[in-house]
Amino acid sequence: MLLGAFMLTSLAGAVEVTSDDGDTTLTLEGYYRLRVHHFSGLYDPSSERWRDESGAGRYSTQRLQLRPSINFSDRATFFMQAEAFNNTLMGDNEDLSSTAVFAGTGGNTGVDGQPGQNFAVQRAWTKFSTPAGTVLVGRMASHWGMGLLANDGNGFRNNWGEAYNGSTFDRIMFATKPLAITQAAFGVGNADLPLIFAVGIDRLVEDPLKQYYGTRCNPSDPDDGCADDADNDWTEERDPSQRRDNWWTDNDDDVWQIAYVLAYRGEDLDWGGNSTDFSLGGLAFNRHQRETDSSIWVMDAHTKLRQRWMYVESEGYAILGQSRAIALPDYGETDPLAKKVNIWGAAARTGYLTPGLDITLEGGIASGDDQYTDANFTGRSFQSDYNVGLILYEEILSRVSRYQWGDAADGLWSNGGVYNSKYLFPQVRYQLIPGWNLHAAFLVAAPHRPDGAVIAKAEDSESAILGWEVDAALKIDFQEQMRFSLEGAYAQVSDRVPNDVWGLAADDQVWTVQSRIAYEF
Amino acid sequence: MLMTLALFACAKDAQDDTNVVELTRFEKEIFVSEAPVAESGIDLGDCHTPDSEWPVQVPDVSCQAEVPMTGVVLDFQDDVPVEEATTEFFWSDLYIAGSSDQMVVSDESGIVTGVARTCDPYTYSTYTDPDLEETVLTIQAHNVMPPGASISDDLNSVSTLTYQLIPGLLGVVVAPGKGVVAGTVYGCDRDGDPVEFAQVIAREKGGDYLEDQDVFYFQNEFPDQNQEWTSDDGLWIIANVPESELTIEVWTWNGTEHELRGTTDLVIIPDSINIANAYVGFEGGVVYPESCLVSCEENEE
Structure with a gap:
């Protein structure tokens, strides 16, 4: 979690082991789940694509998720997340047994029909305290707001279905309570106000291996050596075998972003005599890749109010900027690869929540793109774990x-x-x-x-x-x-x-x- | 329910039928208002006057011979060799499933060897194991090889990905049982340049224009929804054409009216892509190289 990651969470069932001196605590969180699916009509048996396979069928997948952490006196903590049988189908689907009817131990095949890893570490990161705030370093989960944009995919947050693909970033982040600093330095501000500011750097790509659809031409430079627009059709196949010893020194193809967070998280506030939870915050990423002239701002705002039975929550995001990294050229333009990125989405929920009855209404929108080969790139779906x-x-x-x-x-x-x-x-x-x-x-x-x-x-x-x-x-x-x-x-x-x-x-x-x-x- | 109505009220575009003039299929597809241009600047009127009869080319029989052929099956999009592609040849220049005159399979470098006829139009098809769904049946009609002791040629194979992706980028889906036709409009002769400012339309052979046809053009050999006629690459594509015998017509604008400038005839097979070029000044799509029209014996002398 972007913010939650540096605040200890405590699930009822977590296993905790504390060292004799009380300084070090090992906590294990996670779950094992089995999900059985039955579908009818999902595939049309009369379609030639399925070669007369039945239109109805069932399968079962399982996942073991382990999230251990080692906390030293609340001053330094190591976190890890690993998954075993990551959405693996039940049964032997890899021909492990000599005869199918005598199959025993199951394999690691996923619903895509491909064998997966039996055990994989997905995330590992550490956080430690400094006088000015908390530092987080490593490959960590990213979650923000309702999860439309950044969704860690952990736990059972969805009412419907499962989460499969959590957001993960290689990140170095510093988080602090700015008013605590102003209080300490100047005697100004309420140090207990739950206002958090964080800034971080995400290293997204050191050297891309996707085929590069690039350009040697600068449309605004007549002396760039390009005879005509056709010279823009320069592609470069990229393969690890082509990397020389100093492949990592090419900084033009790196993709990285700076993350900024400012969030207020008020819990159990006394508003008019009622206990109230209120949070409001903004998140922004500024993403860059030099060789594709990409500069994109990803901005997201989230708010949540919970008072007595009343519940309101909303999140909205906008992804704005320019890029030449999207290989869907528009040759009607002077620069075929230049794209303006203008993506946005939002969701809002409101409702009546009580222990015995909840009634909520949710609405949302994810912007689409009615023409992928024009100069505007406007479509992106919600993060897939927001079901x-x-x-x-x-x-x-x-x-x-x-x-x-x-x-x-x-x-x-x-x-x-x-x-x-x-x-x-x-x-x-x-x-x-x-x-x-x-x-x-x-x-x-x-x-x-x-x-x-x-x-x-x-x-x-x-x-x-x-x-x-x-x-x-x-x-x-x-x-x-x-x-x-x-x-x-x-x-x-x-x-x-x-x-x-x-x-x-x-x-x-x-x-x-x-x-x-x-x-x- | 009120919120539902409010949210979705604008979802379906309101269509006001008042004073709307219903265009014919021809009017919907043929509306170019620029004179055609070939890259080399040749006068496209030189090869054929629209009101005159289509020219008739007769290849010299001395140029027609069966010679060794070496071909490379290449992916239409990426130009990479396609291995284990079954390539069938139809010397009658008519694709008839299961009745090819020659069948060869490409090796790991995409190379096929066999025989072919010079100065004699033929059709070929390429496909790989249907179970692997790597390529779609690709049919290219009206190929004519110049005279010579042997033939080498590149043979097209369209991947399943390209078959799906190009119509998708153009905003259409190819329905099962329908086909795709694509080609280039060339000017005047087999070695002519691509023609800009031409439009194409499909009609049943000897019949009416197809009501259901999705015609698109390219820019710089990339599909472009906004391109309304051929760009300087001359490329066009028609999606969702039914199994049938079709004539693709090429129309241009002469400053006053639209003129039929060329045709190419095709047999459409479901779930396949048919590649056939059309030439300004020629009917049917078969155009012989100049070297086929004179005696090859004389040439040798």
Whole structure:
């Protein structure tokens, strides 16, 4: 967590071991979960793509997540996050046994059909205190606000489905309470005010291996040696074998960003005699890559208010700037690779929250791009671990965008995040008995800027919406540590989504039943 | 519900049908208002006067011979060799599934060897193992090799990724069972330059213009939604054409009206890409090199 990472969290089930002198504490958090999926109608059995495979089927995935930390007197802490069986399917899917019917030990195959690693360290970082603040160094989780942009993917934050791809950065960050410094230095300011400022540097790429679609030409320089625009078509295949000993000294191709955070986090505030939680903050990244003239500002604001039964939370982001790194040239322009980046998105929730009943209404929008080969790049989906429903975004649009763009343009996949659309998502939770909760939700989504490929344009379709879905769940917490969830959904997909082209959603209908059992510690 | 209506009210573009003139398919596709230009500056009127009969080329039989052929199957987009590509040749210049005259498979360098006929139009197709879904059936019609003792040629293979990506970037999806046609408009002769300011339209052979056709053009050999006619690369693509025999017509603007300047005939196979160039001043798409039109015996003498 961007901010939470330097504040100790304490989950009820965490395992803690403290040294005899009391200085060092080893804490182990994490979970083991098993999720069973059943889908009907997700794949159209009449489509040639699936070669008469059934339209209904089921699979089960599991994950063990370990988040150990070693805390020395609250002055220095080491954190680590590792995953085993990372969304591995149950069973032997790697031909480990001589005969399938006598299979025993399972393999590490994921739902993509590819064998994965049995155990992988995803994150490791340390933080330590200085007189002026806290320093964090390492490969760490990044989470901000509701998780639309930066989402660590940890725990079971989603009501629907699982988180699979948390945001991680190689980061060096300094965080402080500025008013504590002004208080210490000048006697001004309230040192206890929960106002936090942080600044950091993220090293994103030292040497890119993606094929470079570059340019030797400067459109504004007639003496650049380029005869015409065609000279812009310079590509460079990049391969680790081509690296010389000093490959890391080329700084032009480095990608890095500076991160700034300013956040107020008030908890249990006395507002009008009522206990109130209120937070407000802004996050900004300034990202650079010299060889592609990329300079992009990523800005995100988040606020949350919780008082008695009232709950309001919202997050909005904008990604603005310029880049020549996006290999979708517009030859109608003087500089075919020059792109203006103008991406934005937002989500807001409001509701009535009580121990026995929650009623919330959520709406959101993720900007799309109706023309990828023009001079404006405007589309990006929400971070894929911010789940909205179980089917429409998570299964249908994620597949359609993946099949449409293929590996050649994997940056345009939605990966399950809210994609080029606006949505409404009212939800209700009703507590049957303590620890037993019923959830229900309704999702309806409409296109933002239809691109004609993943989302059909208005003139080529009859429907105004992408589709709708109904979700329901029973969630039970028991034996203190155990988390059980039974989730189901039914979705109708409209003619705005070319699901039939890709052999998805037979009769434009899909339903699913999924179940999770987890031990969380 | 009110919020739902408010949020989505503007989702569907309002379409006011009042005073809207319904354009014909031809009017929707052919509207260029610039005279055609070939890069070399040749006068495209020299090769054919629009009101006159299409010229008839007759290759000299002395130039038509079966000779050894070496080809390289190359990816249409990246120009990298495609291995294990089955390449079929149709000497009748007509693709008929399962009835090729010669079938060869490319080696690890994409090279195929066999025989081919000079000065005699032929069609070839390339494809790889369909189970691997690496390439789509690629058909190129109206190839004519100049006279010579042997032939070497580059053979196109379109990857599945390109087949999906290019229409996607243009804002269309190729429906299953439909095909894609692509080519270049050239001027006057087989060695002519690409022609700028031309437009193409597909019609059933001897019939009507196709109502469902998505016509696009390129800029600098890259698909461009905003390009309304051929740029100086001469490239065009028509997506979602049905299985049929088609004629692709090339139209240009003469300052007063649009003129039919060339055609190319194709057989469309579902889920495939058909590549066929069209030449200003020629009908049908078959254009012989000048060297095929004179006696090869005389040349040798």
